[in-house]
Amino acid sequence: MNRTTKLMAVGSALLALTVTACGGESKANDDTSSAKADVAKAKEQAAKFRTIGMPDDWNNYGAFWDGVCKTNDLGCAGAAGKNREDASDASSAETIQFFKDDKQNPAVCGDIGIAFTGPADENKVALNYLPEKAKSLPAQYRGKNGGWEAHVTGAIAILVNKDKVPNPPKSFADLKKPEYKGKIFMKNPEESGTGQATVFAVAAALGQGKDGFDLDAALKYFKELQDAGQFAKAKFSDEAFERGETPIALGYDYVYLESAKTLKAKGVNAEVSIPTDGGVWAPSALICNANTTAPDLAKLAMDYALTDEGQKLFAQIGAHPIRYVLGDLQLSDADKANWLPESQYAAVKQFPNDEWPSAADLASRWKDEVQN
Numbered sequence: 001m002n003r004t005t006k007l008m009a010v011g012s013a014l015l016a017l018t019v020t021a022c023g024g025e026s027k028a029n030d031d032t033s034s035a036k037a038d039v040a041k042a043k044e045q046a047a048k049f050r051t052i053g054m055p056d057d058w059n060n061y062g063a064f065w066d067g068v069c070k071t072n073d074l075g076c077a078g079a080a081g082k083n084r085e086d087a088s089d090a091s092s093a094e095t096i097q098f099f100k101d102d103k104q105n106p107a108v109c110g111d112i113g114i115a116f117t118g119p120a121d122e123n124k125v126a127l128n129y130l131p132e133k134a135k136s137l138p139a140q141y142r143g144k145n146g147g148w149e150a151h152v153t154g155a156i157a158i159l160v161n162k163d164k165v166p167n168p169p170k171s172f173a174d175l176k177k178p179e180y181k182g183k184i185f186m187k188n189p190e191e192s193g194t195g196q197a198t199v200f201a202v203a204a205a206l207g208q209g210k211d212g213f214d215l216d217a218a219l220k221y222f223k224e225l226q227d228a229g230q231f232a233k234a235k236f237s238d239e240a241f242e243r244g245e246t247p248i249a250l251g252y253d254y255v256y257l258e259s260a261k262t263l264k265a266k267g268v269n270a271e272v273s274i275p276t277d278g279g280v281w282a283p284s285a286l287i288c289n290a291n292t293t294a295p296d297l298a299k300l301a302m303d304y305a306l307t308d309e310g311q312k313l314f315a316q317i318g319a320h321p322i323r324y325v326l327g328d329l330q331l332s333d334a335d336k337a338n339w340l341p342e343s344q345y346a347a348v349k350q351f352p353n354d355e356w357p358s359a360a361d362l363a364s365r366w367k368d369e370v371q372n
Helices: 003-010 039-045 061-071 092-101 114-122 193-205 215-227 238-243 253-265 295-305 308-315 359-371
Strands: 049-052 084-087 109-113 148-154 156-161 248-252 270-273 282-288
Touching (some): 049 092, 061 308, 092 109, 109 295, 114 282, 156 238, 193 215, 193 248, 248 253, 253 270, 282 295, 295 308
Parallel strands (some): 049 084
Antiparallel strands (some): 148 282, 156 248, 156 270
8 A cells, every 4th residue: 555545544434533542552662762862862763753644834833843943952854854754745634544554664753723622532542751841831732641732822714816706705703604605615524633623613612502512502503504505626735726626715823824924925815814703723733753762852842842942932933832722931022923803713612621522522413413
């Protein structure tokens, strides 16, 4: 089975992750795995390493891995190329599956949506290590036994091609309007962390009378969109967006801010905004692999992600570093130069509970209650 075929095979496999825990202990999770990184060993490990779902232009990961290399004097270049290879087309579910299955060339670390950390824990795919700074994060933002940490967060935004949609939607409520029929794209929550974050955003926006988070109402909302034919048939890409096949797209603010820059340079009138009816701060998690043969390099990456320097790298691309959102980091106006106006985030909430909804349960409900 080639890599592309394998990706397709696991692409909708989140339900299968629900989950049989992998057997045996990993190479990395031995008695010394919770110890601090050995920088000398990490330097050897950094000569050639692999990551999953961490392309240079996602979350500024090229600069991030450069920072890991330079800060620790590892002699490597972190941007994908000479030292680092990245399987950049993996979804959150696929990343967990690869961590489980790939023992020949195991990835060091990956990026997954926060809701997928539950399946990661259940499958025991995360390295037994938690940096000191991660220990001060709220429980829902770090692995109980280590291995993953929320490091950057964003809010679901609406990206609109105003050349094709001159009267753009400003809220989730607006997306029900008949004029947007067949024009809205969102990622599939059955496999995508961004897709699940989109559902959570609506749950927060509609959850005024239910502890600030109403997942039942959110699924009903998406069923109404589905039945009304609001969703586009095409997959999102810059080209499909430019042609008007997916002129309204739902996704992370910082991702679409980068897309909008590229599109505007091509003359496309792209606009990014946070829905006025709210949302929820939905982090990405840096997760490092229990099966990695480079555990010291993985630990250095987890350490660096929560340093002031690492956090500011995420801010540079329009994202909100997790420590900033939690009030533990000061940023200058220059650090926030690429952000949307902070006034747009006035209705975006913190997730109210100590544990995120099960990704597998949400995937199952999406299939049963929205797709059917």
